[in-house]
Amino acid sequence: MVEKQLRERGIHDERVLAAMSKVPRHEFVSAQNQMEAYADHPVAIPEQQTTSQPYMIAAMVQAARITPEDRVLEIGAGSGYQTAILAELANQIFAVERYASLTQAAQSALARLGYQNVKIITGDGSLGLPDAAPFDAIIVSAAAPRIPPALTAQLTPSGRLVVPVGDSEQQVLQVVQKKPDGSTSVQTLDGCRFVPLIGEQGFAG
Secondary structure: OHHHHHHHHOOOOHHHHHHHHHOOHHHHOOHHHHHHOOOOOOEEEOOOEEEOOHHHHHHHHHHHOOOOOOEEEEEOOOOOHHHHHHHHHOOEEEEEEOOHHHHHHHHHHHHHOOOOOEEEEEOOHHHOOHHHOOEEEEEEOOEEOOOOHHHHHOEEEEEEEEEEEEOOOOEEEEEEEEOOOOOEEEEEEEEEOOOEOEOOOOEOO
């Protein structure tokens, strides 16, 4: 997976590649989907959600430029797989998940694998997690109709937000860079397709 799906397609951050090599993706998919765990596509999980394609996870995490000292917010913890990748790279991970059943399953998987620097909360991810802000990086694993202002507001000076933006069918990956004066710049990366971000600053449920 790492050599063919990631390195050969332009993922060059060695810390990201090492994390993707270490985290056992099969621990985060159901028994009936074990054969698909390392395949080059999203894998279905409960609540009509998915665990993203490995390449897309790697691309988003690489774009976030995470350092070992960072505090990171993940929107849409899902199975907890990307949460584990982030936990390998950063100091502290906070995650917001819409479905309580997924929160519980992700917490169980992460605890089983020994991750102790992660806290997952059930709630409206489009609003971020203001009580724990600010964050050095925020990664959104669901499609937003626009860049959520609440998330930009929760970045540190020089913080990065990675979010798929578009309609419910097709999006582009955008990287928001916050500047010390509070302004932001936006870089557009590849096209992508994610489940919708449901919430006050996302799509209506």
